[in-house]
Amino acid sequence: MEAIRMENLVKTYGSGSTAVHALKNVSLYVNPGEVVGLLGPSGSGKTTLLQCLGAVIDPTSGRIALNGETVFDNGWKINDLRALRRDKIGFVFQAAYLIPFLSVLDNVALLPMLAGKSNEEARKRAKELLAVLEVDHRSHAKPAELSGGEQQRVAIARAMANQPPFILADEPTAPLDSERSLIVIKLLTRLAQEFKTAIMVVTHDDIIIPRFKRLYRLRDGVAHEEQGQNLPFPD
Amino acid sequence: MINLAVKEISHSWVRYVLTAVGLGLLIGVTLTMTGLVRGMLDDAIALIRGTHADLWVVQEGTMGPYAESSTLYDDVYRNITGLPGVAQASNVAYLTVQVRHANKDVRAQVAGFEHDQPGEPPYLIAGRPVAKSRYEAIADIKTGFRLGDKISIRRTELTVVGLTKGMVSSGGDPVVFVTMQDMQDIQFQKDNTTIYNERNRLSANPKLNRPGSPGLLQAVTEAQQSNQKVNAVLVRVTPGYDPAVVAETIKRWKHFEVYSYEQMRQILQVRVIANALRQLGMFMVILAIVSTAIIALIIYNMTMGKIREIAVLKLIGANNSTIVAMILQQAWGLGIIGFVVGKATATLISPLFPKRVELLPFDAFISFLIVIAICSLASLIAIRAALKVQPASAIGG
Numbered sequence: 001m002e003a004i005r006m007e008n009l010v011k012t013y014g015s016g017s018t019a020v021h022a023l024k025n026v027s028l029y030v031n032p033g034e035v036v037g038l039l040g041p042s043g044s045g046k047t048t049l050l051q052c053l054g055a056v057i058d059p060t061s062g063r064i065a066l067n068g069e070t071v072f073d074n075g076w077k078i079n080d081l082r083a084l085r086r087d088k089i090g091f092v093f094q095a096a097y098l099i100p101f102l103s104v105l106d107n108v109a110l111l112p113m114l115a116g117k118s119n120e121e122a123r124k125r126a127k128e129l130l131a132v133l134e135v136d137h138r139s140h141a142k143p144a145e146l147s148g149g150e151q152q153r154v155a156i157a158r159a160m161a162n163q164p165p166f167i168l169a170d171e172p173t174a175p176l177d178s179e180r181s182l183i184v185i186k187l188l189t190r191l192a193q194e195f196k197t198a199i200m201v202v203t204h205d206d207i208i209i210p211r212f213k214r215l216y217r218l219r220d221g222v223a224h225e226e227q228g229q230n231l232p233f234p235d
Numbered sequence: 236m237i238n239l240a241v242k243e244i245s246h247s248w249v250r251y252v253l254t255a256v257g258l259g260l261l262i263g264v265t266l267t268m269t270g271l272v273r274g275m276l277d278d279a280i281a282l283i284r285g286t287h288a289d290l291w292v293v294q295e296g297t298m299g300p301y302a303e304s305s306t307l308y309d310d311v312y313r314n315i316t317g318l319p320g321v322a323q324a325s326n327v328a329y330l331t332v333q334v335r336h337a338n339k340d341v342r343a344q345v346a347g348f349e350h351d352q353p354g355e356p357p358y359l360i361a362g363r364p365v366a367k368s369r370y371e372a373i374a375d376i377k378t379g380f381r382l383g384d385k386i387s388i389r390r391t392e393l394t395v396v397g398l399t400k401g402m403v404s405s406g407g408d409p410v411v412f413v414t415m416q417d418m419q420d421i422q423f424q425k426d427n428t429t430i431y432n433e434r435n436r437l438s439a440n441p442k443l444n445r446p447g448s449p450g451l452l453q454a455v456t457e458a459q460q461s462n463q464k465v466n467a468v469l470v471r472v473t474p475g476y477d478p479a480v481v482a483e484t485i486k487r488w489k490h491f492e493v494y495s496y497e498q499m500r501q502i503l504q505v506r507v508i509a510n511a512l513r514q515l516g517m518f519m520v521i522l523a524i525v526s527t528a529i530i531a532l533i534i535y536n537m538t539m540g541k542i543r544e545i546a547v548l549k550l551i552g553a554n555n556s557t558i559v560a561m562i563l564q565q566a567w568g569l570g571i572i573g574f575v576v577g578k579a580t581a582t583l584i585s586p587l588f589p590k591r592v593e594l595l596p597f598d599a600f601i602s603f604l605i606v607i608a609i610c611s612l613a614s615l616i617a618i619r620a621a622l623k624v625q626p627a628s629a630i631g632g
């Protein structure tokens with residue numbers, strides 16, 4: 001069974017003469033443990049697609065199923081969607097968007113806490129993740145004291161914190177140099193294999209694109225599946 | 236769950252604390268003004284409370300003797316003493332004058348009283364009660380007089396033998412107690428020329444100065460000279476009698492106005508100082524509005540400064556209640572720090588006021604509740620903005 005399945009998805013912003021048809025008819029899938037790339041020119045609807053998948057905005061029509069369960073369109077309320085985001089979906093953005101007044105550790109631990117875990121349990125989990133992402137030596141620093149790459153790794157740790165079955169990453173390597181970009185993608189790929197996480201990565205990055213095994217290209221509101229080069233990561 | 240409000244404040248506390256302290260000064264001013272109002276209310280009734288009287292008998296149709304002038308003949312009390320239910324009745328007189336001591340004038344309210352009767356000075360903090368019927372006075376410490384000081388009121392010279400505390404008129408002037416005999420002198424003593432002239436006028440009147448009745452002129456002269464007035468008669472009711480019934484009897488038979496302690500208190504507190512209170516009240520309302528605006532502005536600024544983080548929090552699944560709690564707690568924090576600073580400020584500055592400032596724990600408690608209510612109210616705009624922000628706005632681009 002696919003982890004993510006999207007069928008005939010339509011998203012139109014606004015209505016009438018000012019309507020923007022961002023997604024016209026998108027169908028795609030992602031398997032568990034798979035990292036899939038999402039490409040397309042600026043304004044082609046990549047972010048819109050991720051937001052629909054992540055239950056951040058409502059699609060206009062179509063169907064989305066996560067692990068076989070239809071999450072759109074079955075009349076879910078805002079609270080159900082919030083819980084879905086908290087428990088099932090990890091987000092990584094172009095910028096890390098860490099909470100500046102929380103330590104690195106608490107930024108990651110916040111998610112398990114919001115999900116009802118005790119502080120000790122949440123911090124223990126956050127420590128483990130930071131160690132996996134090799135930023136645990138900066139646990140007690142504030143985000144502003146970290147480099148861009150370190151911040152992005154913390155953001156990935158946060159996205160992983162509730163062990164979500166899905167991670168949606170919107171240009172996660174945009175602020176990073178090519179070397180660090182590769183490290184981040186390598187990390188996501190490792191996490192996907194290790195935890196059977198389904199990961200979708202939006203990117204423009206020429207260093208990264210050849211690493212995908214499978215990818216989708218958005219053009220005129222429709223997603224076209226392509227085979228990637230599946231280049232190995234350098235050590 | 237970690238406390239996001241506390242985490243944020245401790246991350247950048249300087250501006251927050253400075254704001255809270257500024258707010259605290261405003262609260263301090265408000266608390267001091269509340270204390271001033273309390274002081275005024277309390278001062279207004281200090282004199283009537285000190286009298287230990289049950290009823291005030293005053294001139295018919297007046298609200299005297301404190302709120303307006305009232306005049307009674309000095310023998311009225313004799314008629315009242317005979318009525319059923321009246322245990323004691325005594326004359327009192329009040330006069331606001333300059334009291335002179337060592338070439339310095341002090342504005343004071345001189346109160347005439349009778350020994351062992353209602354209207355007598357209450358508890359003394361120093362010295363002794365008046366022992367002679369003449370030329371001794373009890374002064375409130377607010378006059379600045381000390382035991383043994385020689386003071387003069389108009390043409391009467393007196394010695395201060397005792398001191399009271401907190402005895403002031405409804406206008407806030409300290410009270411100097413003198414015996415009724417001294418009081419009559421102070422109020423009505425005529426200088427020698429006037430006495431001489433009046434005597435001549437009487438003896439020149441053939442109707443009064445008749446050869447056949449030698450005592451007549453003498454009697455008329457004495458009557459005229461003792462034709463003296465007081466301001467009120469204080470009545471203490473015999474235990475077991477209802478003051479209201481006794482008051483009704485006096486009113487009906489003697490045609491005076493009679494007020495109970497409660498009525499007198501209302502006249503003083505409601506009518507006499509109502510205007511002053513209204514002005515202070517107005518000022519406090521303005522201060523409350525200003526404080527609300529300041530807190531609202533600060534909280535709104537703080538919230539808009541982290542609106543992106545709030546969007547991220549929403550995106551990663553934080554409840555609205557988590558976000559509302561963060562904003563409210565920060566607003567309450569301002570209120571709590573502000574209140575502590577304000578209370579300290581009020582306590583420090585209140586002794587510097589010429590009028591008494593009375594800071595009651597009850598008022599502080601009510602003020603605290605109002606501060607918290609104002610903080611909550613002031614957060615509403617920020618909370619609205621925070622709840623309106625879309626989680627999608629965190630993932631622009």
Ligand SMILES: Nc1ncnc2c1ncn2[C@@H]1O[C@H](COP(=O)(O)OP(=O)(O)OP(=O)(O)O)[C@@H](O)[C@H]1O
Pocket residue numbers: 013014020022040041042043044045046047048049632
């Ligand atoms: N909230 C919105 N309201 C109206 N139109 C929108 C909104 N968000 C996006 N759009 C429009 O939808 C289209 C797709 O936008 P989207 O942000 O998904 O593109 P993108 O592929 O992520 O572009 P980029 O590579 O520049 O990030 C664009 O034409 C954009 O102007």
Ligand SMILES: [Mg+2]
Pocket residue numbers: 046047048170631632
């Ligand atoms: Mg985009």
